[in-house]
Amino acid sequence: MESILEIRELRVGKDHDGHFQAILDNVNFEVKQGETLAIVGESGCGKSMTALSIMGLLPRAIQIASGKVIFGGKDLAGLSRKEIDQVRGKDIAMIFQEPMTSLNPSFTIGNQLSEVLKIHTALQPNERKERVLELLSQVGIPDPAGKFKSYPHELSGGMRQRVMIAMALACNPKMLIADEPTTALDVTIQAQVLNLLSEIQSQYQMAVMLITHDLGVVAETCQRVIVMYAGQVIEEASVEDLFEQPMHPYTIGLMQSAPRLGVAKEKLHVIEGTVPDIRDMPTGCRFHPRCESATDLCKEKEPQLEERGHGRRVRCWHTA
């Protein structure tokens, strides 16, 4: 399958007293056309920063120091803010964990959706209204005409996330980035929103990059997985391979700390310690202070992300 997005040697970070502190360190991966790719890892591993780098939405103090973000043959990392504005929202759209941070509380739902269409399409006002109603019904919002006139706070969290998905779909993007889109929702609503994303993904033949810490969500909705740790990709595999045989000790730890369906009240494994701070990265393998299999080599020398066949890559000295 052809790739739609290629991230090459991406280094992102900030300046601290004249020293560069890397938040993302040589991140490499691709998203293939029409697939759902999961990015997983504990909080602080760099998942959101990866997404924000692609979208050109990094916080002010944080910059892309080197590397490429190639989308549709263009390097987005080299575009001006104005140029990236044309890609963002049109060719690549993003939805966030908390829809209220992206929706403006003072404008109606209809108004905000129409505005996206006004910016990115040549539709006339009456055509825009029709398209907004069509989008609202497509994402399963009952009574689209009524909701058109509603303000964000008048909707439930699940409905607001549906509005965000409608907004993301407004311009038929080629790729959707969803950053923990269901974390803030009740479990039953989570499942509905995930089902909606899957339906839309196959209907629109879009690529989806799903950022999540929930391995259950990965197993149900994704085809491939990128595991991140401390700003690096440490494992990449198909969902089947990863669940059948996780290779990196960190991935194994993540699997063991995920609750399993039907196994009541089992004692969950905990990966001791925490993700290192960017100001204090361990030498050698970044995971070694938390790894039960670490040896002197792991403390001294940094492993590279190496091909292991069958589209799999692992960054570990001790997995063959």
Ligand SMILES: Nc1ncnc2c1ncn2[C@@H]1O[C@H](COP(=O)(O)OP(=O)(O)OP(=O)(O)O)[C@@H](O)[C@H]1O
């Ligand atoms: N605005 C910011 N300014 C400086 N550093 C930041 C900022 N936001 C995040 N970071 C740092 O960047 C690193 C990666 O954070 P990021 O938000 O990408 O992690 P994440 O894996 O998405 O975590 P989460 O699941 O909590 O969103 C962390 O070390 C964090 O401290």
